[in-house]
Amino acid sequence: MMRKNLLTLITLLLASGICAAQQTSHVNVVLILADDLGYNDISLHGNNLVRTPNIDAIGRNGVQFTRGHATAPVCAPSRAGLMSGRFQQRIGMENFPGPVSMFIMQAGGRDAAIAKGDIVVDIPADEVVPPAQMSIPLDTVLLSQVLKANNYSNGGFGKWNIGSGPQSAPLNRGFDDYTSTSIFYGDAEDPGFESAKLPWETIDTFVWNLGGGKKSANRNGQDIVPDEDITAFIANEGTRFIEEHKDDPFFLYLPFTAPHTPLQAPKFYYDRLDHIADHKTRVYYAMIESLDDAVGKITEKLQELGLDENTLVIFSSDNGAAEYTRIPNTNQPFRGSKLTHYQGGVIVPFLMSWPAQIEPGTVYHHPVSLTDIYPTVAAATGSSIPDDQILDGKDLLPYIKGENRGIPHQTLIWRGGETKAILQGDYRMQIDGNQQKIVLYNVRDDIGERHNLAEEMPEKVQELQEELANIEAEFPPPLWPTGFYIRVTSDIWPYGPPADAEYMYFSP
Numbered sequence: 001m002m003r004k005n006l007l008t009l010i011t012l013l014l015a016s017g018i019c020a021a022q023q024t025s026h027v028n029v030v031l032i033l034a035d036d037l038g039y040n041d042i043s044l045h046g047n048n049l050v051r052t053p054n055i056d057a058i059g060r061n062g063v064q065f066t067r068g069h070a071t072a073p074v075c076a077p078s079r080a081g082l083m084s085g086r087f088q089q090r091i092g093m094e095n096f097p098g099p100v101s102m103f104i105m106q107a108g109g110r111d112a113a114i115a116k117g118d119i120v121v122d123i124p125a126d127e128v129v130p131p132a133q134m135s136i137p138l139d140t141v142l143l144s145q146v147l148k149a150n151n152y153s154n155g156g157f158g159k160w161n162i163g164s165g166p167q168s169a170p171l172n173r174g175f176d177d178y179t180s181t182s183i184f185y186g187d188a189e190d191p192g193f194e195s196a197k198l199p200w201e202t203i204d205t206f207v208w209n210l211g212g213g214k215k216s217a218n219r220n221g222q223d224i225v226p227d228e229d230i231t232a233f234i235a236n237e238g239t240r241f242i243e244e245h246k247d248d249p250f251f252l253y254l255p256f257t258a259p260h261t262p263l264q265a266p267k268f269y270y271d272r273l274d275h276i277a278d279h280k281t282r283v284y285y286a287m288i289e290s291l292d293d294a295v296g297k298i299t300e301k302l303q304e305l306g307l308d309e310n311t312l313v314i315f316s317s318d319n320g321a322a323e324y325t326r327i328p329n330t331n332q333p334f335r336g337s338k339l340t341h342y343q344g345g346v347i348v349p350f351l352m353s354w355p356a357q358i359e360p361g362t363v364y365h366h367p368v369s370l371t372d373i374y375p376t377v378a379a380a381t382g383s384s385i386p387d388d389q390i391l392d393g394k395d396l397l398p399y400i401k402g403e404n405r406g407i408p409h410q411t412l413i414w415r416g417g418e419t420k421a422i423l424q425g426d427y428r429m430q431i432d433g434n435q436q437k438i439v440l441y442n443v444r445d446d447i448g449e450r451h452n453l454a455e456e457m458p459e460k461v462q463e464l465q466e467e468l469a470n471i472e473a474e475f476p477p478p479l480w481p482t483g484f485y486i487r488v489t490s491d492i493w494p495y496g497p498p499a500d501a502e503y504m505y506f507s508p
Contacts, residue, residue: 025310026248026249026310026381027249027310027311027312027354027380027381027382028249028250028251028252028302028307028310028311028312029147029152029250029251029252029311029312029314029377029380029381030238030252030254030298030302030311030312030313030314031251031252031253031254031314031373031377032254032256032295032298032313032314032315032316033079033082033158033253033254033255033256033315033316033317033318034256034258034259034291034315034316034317034318034349035075035159035255035256035257035258035259035260035317035318036075036259036260036261036317036318036319036320036321036322036338037258037259037288037291037317037321037348037349038317038320038321038330038331038337038344038348039320039330039331039332039334039344039347039348039349040329040330040331040332040333041259041285041288041321041330041349042055042056042288042292042349043056044056044059044060044064044349044351045349046332047329049273049275049276049281049285050273050285050288050289051289051292052288052289052291052292053292053296054292054293054295054296054299055291055292055295055315055349055351057299057353058295058299058313058314058315058351058352058353059315059351059352059353060360060361061353061355061360062313062351062352062353062354062355062358062360062362063351063352063353063358063359063362063363063364063400064350064351064362064363064364065350065351065352065364065368066363066364066365067347067365067366067367067368068316068347068348068349068350068368068369068370069346069347069348069367069368069369069370069412069423070082070316070317070318070319070320070346070347070348070369070370071087071088071346071369071370071371071414072088072319072346072414072416073319073320073336073337073338073339073340073341073345073346073414073416073506074096074319074338074339074416074506074508075096075159075161075260075318075319076093076096076097076161076162077093077094077095077096077416078318078319078370079161079162079255079318080093080136080162081369081370081371081392082143082318082370082371082373082374083136083142083143083144083162083374084136084140084142084143084371084374085143085371085372085373085374085375085385085389085391085392085393086140086371086389086390086391086392086393087371087392087413087475089415089472089475089478090390090392090474090475090476091136091137091140092137092476092477092478092479093135093136093137093162093478093479094415094416094417094475094478094479095416095417095478095479095480095481095482095507095508096482096508097131097134097135097161097162097163097164097480098131098134098508129479129480129481131164132164132165132166133165133480134163134164134479134480135162135163135164135165135167135168136162136163136168137479138167138168140389141385141386141389142173142174143174143251143373143374143377143378144156144170144173144174144175144251144253145173145174146174146374146378146383146384146385146386147174147251147377147378147381147383148174148175148176149383149384150249150381150382150383150384151249152248152249152250152251152381152383153176153177153245153248153249153250153251154174154175154176154177154250154251154252154253155175155176155177155178155237155238155241155245155250155251155252155253156170156175156177156178156179156252156253156254156255157178157179157181157234157237157238157241157253157254157255158179158180158181158234158253158254158255158256158257159180159181159255159256159257160178160180160255161255171220171221175253177220177241178219178220179217179218179219179220179234179237180217180218181215181216181217181226181230181233181234181257182214182215182216182217182230183207183210183257183260183262184213184214184215184216184230184262184264185215185229185230185231185257185258185262185264185265185266185287186215186229186230186264186266187213187214187215188208188213188214189213192266192267193229193264193265193266193267194264194265194266194267194270194279194282194283194286195262195263195264195265195283196263196279196280196283196284197262197263198261198263198280198324198325198326200324200326200496201324201325203261203324204261204262204324207261207262208262215229215230217230217233219237229266229290230257231256231257231258231287231290231291231294232290232293232294232297234254234256234257234294235254235293235294235295235297235298236297238252238254238297238298238301239297239298239301242298242301242302242305242307243301243305246305246307249381251377252298254298255318256291256294258287258288258290258291258294259284259287259288259291259321260322261322261325263280263283263284263287263325264283264287265283265284265286265287265290266286266290269286269287269289269290270282270283270286272286272289273285273286273289278327278494280325280326280327281327284325284327295315298313299313308355309355309356310354310355310356311354312352312353312354312357312376312377312380313352313353313354314351314352314373314377315349315350315351315352316348316349316350316351316370316373317348317349318348318370319338319345319346319348320334320336320337320338320344320345320346320347320348321337321338321344321492322337322338322339323336323337323338323339323340323488323489323491323492326492326493326494326495326496327492327494328492328494329492330492331343331344331345331347331492333447333448334347334447334448334449335448335449335450335490335491336449336490336491336504337488337492339486339488339506339508340488340490340504340506341414341416341419341420341421341430341504341506342430342449342490342504343428343443343447343449344492346414346421348370350368350370352376352396352400354380357380357397357401358397358400358401359401362400364396364399364400366399366407366408366409367407367408367409367412367423368394368396368408368409369392369393369408369409369412370393371391371392371393372393372394372395372396372408373393374391374393375391375393375394375395376393376394376395376396376397378395379395379397380397394408394409396408410424410425411423411424411467411471413468413471413472415472415475416482416506416507416508417433417482417485417507418431418432418433418434418485418505418507419431419432419433419434419485419504419505419506419507420433420468420472422464422467422468422471423443424464424467426442426443426444426445427440427441427442427443427453427460427464428440428441428443428449429441429454429460429461429464429465429468430504431465431468432504432505434485434505435504435505437504438454438461439452439454440452440453440454440457440460440461440464441453482507482508485505485506485507486505486506486507486508487503487504487505488503488504488505488506489501489502489503490502490503490504
């Protein structure tokens with residue numbers, strides 16, 4: 001009798017194993033992207049003001065990259081690098097896709113921009129590019145298109161931001177199902193939300209006057225009004241897509257808008273953060289806890305359907321946290337913020353899990369880039385990259401698993417007009433062409449970029465300038481000119497910058 005029961009148990013275990021293998025025989029991919037989330041904005045990195053257990057679990061159950069870099073300190077160019085696997089300058093999408101008039105309006109008008117020190121650039125009328133043409137080139141094969149060619153079902157929900165023309169829309173770039181969402185998380189007058197306006201910041205004022213203060217969404221060309229807040233809505237769209245495609249290989253792209261301004265959070269999250277005294281900081285971290293719950297809905301759905309073992313889940317942010325929110329410590333231990341080429345502008349949370357392949361608790365300290373996501377996902381899914389798509393990214397899996405003992409990137413670069421940066425080995429140099437200013441740091445010994453070595457090490461400066469120039473020589477001209485150079489403080493000041501604050505200029 002015991003032998004019979006043992007045989008029955010073995011049979012059941014084998015059958016359940018076969019069933020699990022059938023469920024997860026293909027690799028699914030979930031790519032989650034936050035908007036303006038700083039390196040120190042998750043509890044995994046030591047922030048004790050906020051709890052992000054679901055985001056943290058991605059790193060704890062897989063790999064945490066301590067030096068994960070965005071390709072730009074601003075949204076659209078960074079997302080172009082992510083979705084193309086290349087430095088975005090290589091495909092001409094170096095500048096933010098917005099009309100010059102919008103930038104000037106954000107600055108409070110031309111006179112106001114000049115008065116506060118921003119350099120307004122006049123562009124001849126025959127060089128102005130219509131916004132609909134400010135898109136990632138159509139001959140650039142996006143990650144979604146590579147996966148589509150491999151019979152993946154592709155869904156995306158949230159912020160697109162790499163092309164507004166019809167041909168550049170997600171449904172024409174490899175996605176089967178895409179819902180774009182508004183910049184507002186809830187209606188401006190909704191009593192169920194706590195909001196924090198930033199009266200010192202003209203961009204925030206511009207945002208609050210945009211779109212009538214109403215949340216909205218567009219699902220596959222149809223306008224809809226979500227019942228829930230936008231962060232929860234994006235998550236619910238994601239779980240719907242997973243449920244609908246649980247038997248197919250799928251790619252789910254979730255570019256959340258949180259915690260980008262406007263600062264708005266459901267009261268539920270705000271109320272539970274009563275340990276934070278500053279109102280705007282409390283709203284900000286309430287948005288992040290809301291984002292964490294949204295991430296939890298996605299990972300729980302994968303577990304519920306038995307898909308988690310063979311699903312590659314990636315979490316990151318398009319750039320660092322913004323200086324203009326005046327919320328301190330968001331990018332610690334790094335200096336700078338969004339719109340600067342300091343490390344705080346481009347080093348972001350970067351986490352990856354794949355239980356079938358990645359050892360839990362892995363920590364990787366060498367520099368990596370959002371461009372690496374493209375070839376990593378292609379390799380994981382067995383998808384072919386077209387021969388003419390020369391990538392700057394690297395497949396990270398051999399490095400994570402210890403199969404390749406080398407370093408993915410000897411050199412990383414950033415450029416926005418006359419503002420540039422290069423990382424090579426332990427040294428990181430920035431060039432601010434508007435101020436004719438060069439700074440050089442040893443980021444191994446000086447992670448906060450405080451001790452400028454440029455005058456002490458002129459040979460290293462020259463070496464890095466030559467290396468940067470060699471890389472730039474490979475780039476075509478930008479597809480459209482920049483708007484103007486924005487003056488941004490090199491540090492985040494919670495009560496506004498002091499008179500002797502240090503500035504850098506950045507071209508969006």
